[in-house]
Amino acid sequence: MRTKELGKTGLTISEIGFGGIPIIRVDTENSIKILQHAYDQGITFYDTANLYRDSEDKIGRAFEGKRQNIVIATKTIKRDATSALEQLENSLRMLRTDYIDLYQMHQVAQERDYDAALAPGGVYEALLKAKEQGKIRHIGVTSHSLPMAVKLVKTDLFSTIQFPFNFIEDAAKDELHVEAKKRNIAVLAMKPFAGGVIDNAAVAFAFLRQFPDVIPLAGFDSIESVDEIISIYRQENTVTSRDLEIMEEYRAKLGKRFCRRCEYCQPCPNGVLITPAMGYKIFVSRMSPAVAADFAKVAMESVPSCTECEECISRCPYELPIPKILKENYELYKTHCGK
Numbered sequence: 001m002r003t004k005e006l007g008k009t010g011l012t013i014s015e016i017g018f019g020g021i022p023i024i025r026v027d028t029e030n031s032i033k034i035l036q037h038a039y040d041q042g043i044t045f046y047d048t049a050n051l052y053r054d055s056e057d058k059i060g061r062a063f064e065g066k067r068q069n070i071v072i073a074t075k076t077i078k079r080d081a082t083s084a085l086e087q088l089e090n091s092l093r094m095l096r097t098d099y100i101d102l103y104q105m106h107q108v109a110q111e112r113d114y115d116a117a118l119a120p121g122g123v124y125e126a127l128l129k130a131k132e133q134g135k136i137r138h139i140g141v142t143s144h145s146l147p148m149a150v151k152l153v154k155t156d157l158f159s160t161i162q163f164p165f166n167f168i169e170d171a172a173k174d175e176l177h178v179e180a181k182k183r184n185i186a187v188l189a190m191k192p193f194a195g196g197v198i199d200n201a202a203v204a205f206a207f208l209r210q211f212p213d214v215i216p217l218a219g220f221d222s223i224e225s226v227d228e229i230i231s232i233y234r235q236e237n238t239v240t241s242r243d244l245e246i247m248e249e250y251r252a253k254l255g256k257r258f259c260r261r262c263e264y265c266q267p268c269p270n271g272v273l274i275t276p277a278m279g280y281k282i283f284v285s286r287m288s289p290a291v292a293a294d295f296a297k298v299a300m301e302s303v304p305s306c307t308e309c310e311e312c313i314s315r316c317p318y319e320l321p322i323p324k325i326l327k328e329n330y331e332l333y334k335t336h337c338g339k
C-alpha cells in the first residue's frame with residue numbers, strides 16, 4: 001500500500017482510508033477481524049464519528065497496543081463547546097486513546113451550523129482549546145453542501161475537508177478541490193460508492209485514483225470487501241473507454257434524485273424505515289421484482305405510516321422529497337407483490 005501526506009498536517013497515511021460506518025452492521029468480534037485485516041494489508045487511516053454508534057469502540061478495541069501505528073479521524077455533530085467537549089471525551093474513551101489525530105466538525109451544511117460552530121462558545125473554539133491540551137492534533141470539517149464546503153475551505157481554519165466524491169457526484173473536483181489544493185488542505189472523499197448505489201468497485205476506484213490529492217474513505221463490512229479494494233490498489237490505475245461508458249450508464253440511470261443511505265433523515269417519528277424504503281428501486285435493479293419485494297418487505301410495509309410531516313426532509317443533506325419518493329417506491333412495491 002502506497003502512502004500519502006495528509007495535507008499540511010505532517011501526518012503520513014495509507015492512500016486509502018477505512019470509513020467507519022459499515023462496521024456498525026457487523027458484530028464486534030468480526031468488526032475487529034475486518035479492521036485488523038485492513039491494517040495487515042497496509043491501511044493506516046481510520047475515519048469514524050461519535051454518531052456512528054459503536055464504530056469508535058470497535059476501532060479502539062481493534063488497535064489497542066497499536067495506537068501509534070495508525071491515524072484516527074473522528075467527528076462531533078455538536079455545535080456548542082460544552083457538548084462538543086463531552087463528545088470528544090467520549091471519543092477518547094471509546095477509541096481507548098489519549099489523543100485524536102484529526103477531529104472533525106461533522107456535517108456543517110447550513111449557514112446556521114456554520115454560525116453556531118464558529119461563534120464564541122462554539123465547537124471550533126472548544127477544539128482549539130483541546131488542541132492546545134494535546135487531546136486532538138488537527139481540526140477538520142465535513143459537509144454535504146458544496147457551497148458550504150467551499151466557504152469552509154476558504155476560511156483556512158481547517159486541515160482537512162471531507163465531502164462526497166465519486167463518479168456520479170463529481171462536482172467537487174472543480175472549485176472545492178482547487179481551493180483546497182491552493183491551501184494544502186487535504187480532501188477526504190466520502191461515499192466512494194455513492195452511498196452503495198455504485199456496485200462496481202473497479203470502476204469506482206479507477207475514477208477516484210485519477211485524483212492523487214484525494215483520499216477516498218471506503219467503508220468495509222467484510223474481509224472480502226477489504227481484499228477487493230486492496231487488489232485494485234495493487235495494480236496501476238487505468239481508465240478504459242469501457243469504464244467511461246459504465247460511468248455514463250450509472251449517471252443516466254440514477255440522475256441526481258437518489259438516496260445516498262447516509263441515514264441523517266432517521267428516525268421517523270412514525271416508524272417509517274426511511275433508508276431501506278428509499279432504496280427500493282436499487283434493490284429491484286439488482287434482483288428480480290419478487291425477490292426484491294420479499295427482501296424489502298419490512299421496510300416497505302412501514303411506508304403507509306408516513307404522514308408527510310416532512311421532518312425527514314429538513315434533515316436530508318440532499319433535500320430529497322422523501323415522502324414523495326417513498327410513495328412512488330411503495331406503488332412499485334405493491335405491483336411487485338401483487339397487491
Ligand code: SF4
Nearest residue numbers: 268306307309310312
Ligand atoms: S415525512 Fe413521512 S417518513 Fe418523513 S419523518 Fe414524516 S412521517 Fe416519517
Ligand code: SF4
Nearest residue numbers: 259260262263265316
Ligand atoms: S433520504 Fe436523504 S438523509 Fe435519508 S438516507 Fe437518503 S440521502 Fe440520507
